[in-house]
Amino acid sequence: MITAEDIKEYIKKIPPTPAILNETILHVNAGDLTKAAKVAQEDLALASYLRNLVNKPIYGFKNEVHDISQIFGILGVNIAKQSLYNYMLSLLSPKKWVLFAMNQHLFYDLQADLSKHWYDILEHLNIDDKDIGSAITLLPSSIIICEALFKENIENVKLLRSTKNLDYNTILKRLTKLDLFDISKYIAKTWQMPESIGTIILASSGTRPASDERLNNLGKWMHLLLFYELSKPQFLEAGLNDFIEFNVEYVMDIYEDFMKVMEVKE
Amino acid sequence: MRAVVKDGVGIFYPQGFLDGNNAPSFLTIDDIKATEQLKVDMLLVSLKKVIFFNFNGIDVFVKLLLRIRIKNHIAIGICDYDRKKYDAIMTYYKDNLSFSLFKNSRIAELFASNFVVKDKTVLLYSSDPSQRSAMAIELYDHGHNPVISQTKEDFDEKAIHHDAYYEIIENTRLGLMGQKVATRVTGNAIIYTVSGFLDAEIGNTFNIAYHTNSLNVGFRLFIFDAYKVISMNVHAVNFLSKLCSSAAEYNATISFVGMTFEKTPIAFKEELEDSGMMFFNNMDDILKDKELLEELGGSSVAAIKNKRTLTKTIVAELPDFIDATVTTIEMMTNAKAVKKSANMQTIAIENIDDKMASSIGFYGNIDGMIILIFPKEVAKKSCALLIGEETDDPNQILDALAEFVNIIGGRTKTLLAEKQISVDITLPRTYETAQKLLEVASMKKGVQVDMSFNDDNFTFFLTR
Incomplete structure (x- = not known):
């Protein structure tokens, strides 16, 4: 169905970080948001993505924010970096989704929801760390990879799942010895993301706890946050609820x- | 979301959070229609991967289950929960709990009509005496041996020795059970359990397709366990008479055990005897009498005297059967499967001691049986995707082989449907040794296709 060769081919096609994005991230890392905004607005697609993201209801701004410098100012260093990584990941997302009933708009919503809630979680945990803040951006990569690898095997997987309760991640692991999160970690490496991000992402699979207790704990929060999001009607209807x-x-x-942070009444 | 079906039990596995806002999104209209069409005896919702639920969330699933029960007469319930979830469900439905609650899916399977594992010793406790009795009776009826604790203290004491029991049953409640005629296989006889007053409804609750397929695959002795039958009317007599007549065409015997006829006109009994029905007072009168058992056809699943041969229609569809097998093998192993030879013959198995097999029947516009025979090591390899970890446990391998042949059956059904040929598939059957398969199929003529993948050989056999 899917072979280790298919995964190698997929990995080969992961593009490097665009130069403008690299430069913008460098300025954000240095804390210079003015310079970052100046570079970012040269890339029209990036500028449009940031405008779209920041003006989503979850960010709660009353008036539409249009100016890129203003956007960077509002976001601050941590969320600005998170947003740039989100943009990077959106470049990997398919134009047309086949396996999952997703579209670009819904995918951006998922990114925004995850990022905002991750920010709330880190605030609750008193963690102020740019890298850890950005880790959440890689989580939806598992969905993109799943779509790319399984879209040609929809009927096979349906048949398999009619008789055995198997998720995509387990199927991939059993077929190739690699799972979706291994590939996510590889993307993190290709995009020169800090190693801690890859470790948290692996732990967030729910099957690969990290030896570092702090990172493992963050993996737990991320795993639960993912299922909190994937339990929303729009993502259930997209078929995402049981992909892992x-x-x-x-x-x-x-x-x-978690329930306190998300303000869910039991 | 679709239910995962195994051994006649369908289970939904929702994940994450379940509330009134999102629960309807778990089940599309297509999902509901597909669920209604499922041929299962029990339909459950597992809470194993649900971390949060409220009444409005769980009730969406409960309403679907209730609707399916009314339509299909099956048992329904919720399974895989901890004490906290159990208490929550009891609070939500305290006055109206008409479905079952099974602490885990293994316990649920013990109450399922078609569950293959029988004769299990289980420890049972419920603080509600009526529940305790109801569960004990159902377990006996399903061929298990419940050890019933009358007090919590006794239960806790016995539960320490958990290795002595297949399962320890607590925090479990039976709602209305399915009204399907329960079916079990003992040796080579098929036992149907009926109870109460038998009327025209038996035509709906008796699985005629399963019965016909059992005749087709060579079963010759069918026993109605009728200890709990109070009486019957003329409609039930007509139904049973027809069943006897059709069985006669296969040289099969249908017998009725344990019914007293105190409240039933003796003329009914005579009419059934005229149709070929045999009556016995006790089950052991048949099952423990080897000579009688042999005479009635229950000593082995005999090959049919008038062998049914493959029809032109089935042979014409042979490429679809092979295609379904090859693509399934390729899907499961990531290896290219190659057809080596194909011949019309009786089944031939080399190195018989090293082989395992599984089969699945199909019936509808065409009927027949697909048989797969594997060397044990190859069976393990070809089911690795289903089994996961490496295992030498023959039960796990057989279990996976059943799932494997079920997938092939499902794929064949789809391929045939594209040509407007409608078939249903039976439950899969497995054979720990090829010898056991030969008891059923040695005289059957069919198409034998020898195949290989990664230099491993296996055999596909299509017969009627």
Whole structure:
């Protein structure tokens, strides 16, 4: 169905970070948002993405924010960096989704929701770290990879899943010894993201706990956040809810805290 | 979301958060229609991967289950929960709990009519005496041996020795069970359990397709366990008479065990005897009497005297059957499967000691049986995707082989449907040794196709 060769081919096609984006990230890392904004607005697609992202209801701005310098100012260093990585990932997303009933608009919504809630979680955990803040941006890569690898095998997977409760991640792992999150980690490496991001992403799969307790804990929060998001009607209808297996036991010790942060009444 | 079906039990596995806002999105109209069409005896919702639910969320699934039960007469329920979730469900439905609650899916399977595992010793406790009795009776009826604890203290004491039991049953409740005629296989006889007053409804609750297929695959003895039948009317008599007549065409015997006829006109019994029905007072009168068992056809799944041969229609569709097998093997192994030879013959198995097999029947516009025979190591390899970790446990391998042949059956059904040929598939059957397969199929003529993948050989056999 899917072979290790197919994965190699897929990995080969992952583009390097565009030069403008690299430069923008360098300025953000240095804390110079003015310079970052100046470089960013040279890339029209990036500028448009940032405008679209910031003006989503989840960010809660009353008036539409249009100016890129203003956007960087509003976002601050951490969220600006997060948004740039989100843009990078959006470049990988397919124009036409086949496996999942997704579209560009819905994918951007997912990115925005995850990023905003991740910010709330890090605030609750008193973590102020640009790299960890950006880690969330790589999480939806698992969905993009799943779409790319399985879109030619929809009927096969349907048949398989009619008789056995298997998620895409498990199927891929059993077929190729690699799972979606291994590939996500590879993307992080290709895009020269900090190593901690790859570690948190692996832990967020719910099957690969990190040896570093702090990063593992963040992996738990991310795993639960993913399923919180994927339980929303629009993502359920897109068929995303069971693309990986939800490991309830893994997240039980942070569940109460999570519900408080998300303000869910039990 | 679609239910995963195994051994006649369908289970939904929602994940994450389940509330009134999102629950309807788990089930599209197509999902509901597909669920209604499922040929299952039990339909469940698993809460194993649900971390949060409220009444409005769970009730969307419960309403679907109730609708399916009314339509299909099957057992329904919720499974895979911890004590907290159990208490929540009991609070939500305290006055109106008409579905079952099974602590886990293994417990649920014990109450399922078609579950292949029988004779399991289980420890059982419920603080509600009526529930305790109801569960014990159902477990007995399904061929298991419940050890019933009357008190919590006794239960806790016994539960320490958990290795002594296949499963420990607590925090479990039975709602209305399915009204389908329960079916089980004992040796080479098929036992149907019926109870209460038998009337025209038996025509709806008896799985005639399963029965016909059992005749086709060579079963010759069918026993109605009728200890709990109070009486029957003329409609039930007519139905049973017809069943006996059709069985006679296959030289099969249908017998009725345990019914007293105290409240039933004796003329009904005579009419059934005229149709060929045999009556016995006790199950052991048949099952423990080897001579009688042999005479009635229950000592082995005999080959049919008037062998049914492959029809032109089935042979014409042979490429679809092979295609379904090859693509499934390729999907499961990522290896190219190659057809080596194809011949019309009786089944021939080399190195018989090293082989395992599975089969699945199909019926409808055409009927027949697909058989797959694998060397044990190859069976393991070809099912690796289903099994996951490496295992030598023959039960796990057989389980996976059943799922494997089920996928082939499903794929064949789809391929044939594209040509307007409508078939349904039976439950898969597995054979731990090829010898057991030969007891069923040695005299059957069919198409044998020897295939290989990655230099491993396996055999596909299509017969009627």
